[in-house]
Amino acid sequence: MPRQAPRRRGSDVSGTPGRVGVVFVSHSSKIAEGLVELAAQMAQHTTLVAAGGTDDGGIGTSFDKVGQAIAEADSGAGVAVLCDLGSAILTAETALDFLDDDVRDRVRIVDAPLVEGGVAAAVAAESGASLAEVVAAGRSAAGGRTExxxxxxxxxxxxxxxxxxxxxxxxxxxxxxxxxxxxxxxxxxxxxxxxxxxxxxxxxxxxxxxxxxxxxxxxxxxxxxxxxxxxxxxxxxxxxxxxxxxxxxxxx
Amino acid sequence: MTLGIDWTTDWIRRSAAVVSEHRGELITLDREIGDGDHGENLDRGFTAVLAKLDDLPADASPGDALKLVATTLISTVGGASGPLLGTAYLKAAGAVGQEKELDGAALVALLTAARDGVVLRGKAEPGDKTMIDAWTPAVDAAAAAVADGKDEVAVLEAAAAAAEQGAEATEPLVARKGRASYLGDRAIGHRDPGAQSSSLLLRAAADAAAGAPSAGQ
CATH class of the missing domain: 3.30.1340.10 (HPr-like)
Incomplete structure (x- = not known):
């Protein structure tokens, strides 16, 4: 799995301490993993987690994968979740419903194009930005080029x-x-x-x-x-x- | 005659059977205006539900059984219908709480909560060519049947019949939610697969209450 380095295995802490984590939810595991690779080039110290495909590797989204990815990306500083088509958002929203209240408060689904928004969010997270700033960076990818x-x-x-x-x-x-x-x-x-x-x-x-x-x-x-x-x-x-x-x- | 855990588990078994039986039909409907995985996804979900159903404790309530369906569909379906129907069953479970026996009013509460769960998750409105177009007429018909003093079997029969009509009525519609909304006018003439599968599930509920042959325990 092409995931990010500075996650301390063996400690109870997930994610990268103090840094917002980013989760990519896609119908395709290849898209989600590819996006982790792409964004990691610009966000080497940020925990980026892929949640693509169904549990058996097919096309679709998995509630369990999304839930686990959020847990893995969460250092306590917050998690930005980017999604592709329809059911990815529904699955992510459902996964959020099942989180404990205090965790859910620091997880945001970012309304942004998966690739552009995901990269922008990851780079913002890498710079140490707050959750609100990471979300705003992701959203700014939604059409900032023409404006x-x-x-x-x-x-x-x-x-x-x-x-x-x-x-x-x-x-x-x-x-x-x-x-x-x-x-x-x-x-x-x-x-x-x-x-x-x-x-x-x-x-x-x-x-x-x-x-x-x-x-x-x-x-x-x-x-x-x-x-x-x-x-x-x-x-x-x-x-x-x-x-x-x-x-x-x-x-x- | 109120309906208890036996009705609930019979409904679930019949749901699994009917989804499996209509798998090909749902796949065809979804292929016409969606991504073609609806029948397969639902079949996978209900097969997983069946596998867990025997683990329900002997003193489980209808709500417990509905909650099992909810969590299993959410984790196994993989398409939009997983979170949508999963939320429906979850809210339905919440609406009946730990009641052991459901009367007509409780059934209306169950169906209403299920429908509201789908709306909460999918933000669709009646006429958007979604499963809401089966659920909403079913809720209304069930409520009307209770108001007319009908028994539980008749309440579910009314709901199932209204859902079937509602599903059929999605055929001339343009989709405003879900994958079919990308198609514009090309969705006209095709029945919404989600409305169709929801009508099958509600028919299974009515059959279980009426003690119709097949499936059963």
């Missing part, structure tokens, strides 16, 4: 604060210094920081809070990155995010 286009996002709300410049917001262009570009870990860190600000910030026109949107930019070393906010209150956020890129996210 933010052009960087010239109007200036409508900025009228009163207009200083006479054409742009009322703030932008900085910085360069990616990381050898491997803005890959999953730094991207997750970036999105996490962006999420701490209320203002809307864009990265080359993409929503800075959308992990998949950022990763889809394919930013490699040396790439110029424009961090911008049309909101006059966005200066602090833009500077913080631009600084983070310039420092190389703690790697070279």
């Amino acid at each position: 933010s286009d052009g960087g010239a996002s109007g200036g409508s709300a900025a009228g009163a604060a207009a200083s006479g410049d054409a742009q009322t917001g703030h932008s900085r262009t910085v360069t990616i210094v990381n050898r491997d570009g803005l890959h999953a870990r730094p991207a997750a860190e970036f999105v996490k920081l962006a999420g701490t600000f209320d203002v809307k910030v864009t990265v080359n026109g993409k929503d800075a809070k959308s992990l998949l949107g950022i990763m889809a930019l394919g930013l490699t070393k040396g790439a110029p990155v424009e961090v911008a906010s049309a909101d006059p209150a966005g200066r602090e956020a833009v500077d913080a995010l631009a600084d983070l890129i310039e420092t190389g996210f703690g790697e070279a």
Whole structure:
């Protein structure tokens, strides 16, 4: 089973301590296991558990597998469950009904596409995000790519604060210094920081809070990155995010 | 004449028999508008239920037997009907509690809770071309029969007949829930397999109450 490493066998603790676990429920065991492999590339320290197929390995979903997977992924920090078609969700919901109240309180079924949402949730979990943040990351995969286009996002709300410049917001262009570009870990860190600000910030026109949107930019070393906010209150956020890129996210 | 554990286990045995007998028909219905596994899944589930039925303690209540069906279907069916019917039997078990003998009102409570369980799990409404289209008329007919002062056998007969009509009435519908909802107008003309299997289960309940031949203990 291609599952994740840092689970301490022999101790009573399941999952990865302090980290949200992720469960993939699919009609197909191959899809669920493949997704664990895929997401593990970007979330090496997170407990990712596959719950695919029926008990006898056929196509379908298994109540017992889902229940066991949740138990296995649960370190106490919460579990995000991603599902594919219809009965996967029904089976997962039923499995939740059978959990003890205190466990059920920290398990969430994420309404998101299995692959995109699953990867986004796993990467968020890897960054140490809370359960709510992991769920939000998964959900953001549900269509974050189309929602933010052009960087010239109007200036409508900025009228009163207009200083006479054409742009009322703030932008900085910085360069990616990381050898491997803005890959999953730094991207997750970036999105996490962006999420701490209320203002809307864009990265080359993409929503800075959308992990998949950022990763889809394919930013490699040396790439110029424009961090911008049309909101006059966005200066602090833009500077913080631009600084983070310039420092190389703690790697070279 | 109230109905007790003997009726409940007879209902369950007849359910398993009728699902097995109609396995091919359910597979065909599901292949037309779904993924074709309904007959096989239900048959697997009820076969597993049968295997556990003899382990019920001698003093088990109808609710205990229904709960056994619920947990077994949930863990063995593998398709959407597992959690859906499993929740139905689970809620039905809860509705009758530890009553040893069920009268007409208790049967209505059982059927209502079962239907509400399916709704809770699947969020379907009448007319969505789902098993709800068999369960809801059955609940209504059973309640009407009790209001008319009918006995338990007649109450279940009314429920079964209404479920059969309800299943048949899914044929002209467009599906709004489940796999068949992907088909749009192409689902028209096909009976919903879930409504059909639910009507079979309710017919088995009526047959068990009437002491009709076959299955039995």
